[in-house]
Amino acid sequence: MRQLSKRAWRRSRTSWDSKRRPVSDLPAVKRAEETIVEKPWGYEVRWAITERYCGKILHVQQGEALSLQYHEHKDEWLLVVRGCVDAELGVDGGELTTHRMREGDSVHLAPGIRHRLTAVEDTDIYEVSTPEIDDVVRLEDRYGRAPK
Secondary structure, three states, rough: OHHHHOOHHHHHHHHHHHOEEHHHOOOOOOOEEEEEEEOOOOOEEEEOOOOOOOOEEEEEEEOOOOOOOEEEOOOOEEEEEOOOEEEEEEEEOOOOOEEEEOOOOOEEEOOOOOOEEOOOOOOOEEEEOOOOOOOOOOEEOOOOOOOO
8 A cells, every 4th residue: 555755645635625626615614603694583693505405593582573474485494492482373364373382393384384483582493494585475573574
């Protein structure tokens, strides 16, 4: 077996990854603070946005609520990782049903599902979705963001 000199080994470790791509082609590592979006109910950290998916962390402050909304195209999963929220869910103009979601609970929100989250306590939620981050139809909003 051929051995590399220390210089050649060091050069191979700093110039190429395991698939023999130049290191310059590798993705950049960045701080999550660079992607914080302030919201009236708290904030979201957009930690992954690609052409195929989006990943966010929603931090909802106690007593605050997201809009009653639905999405025309966006398909999303929510996972409560800390805290507790009341999730109001409804389909096709029917009544909303409230579900208490605690740490470890998840819900799939397909396009068209009406939903609103209200934080019972400070809550962190992982959201993984298709990439249509601006696909929001607001029906009600306590912060004045819904159309009149």
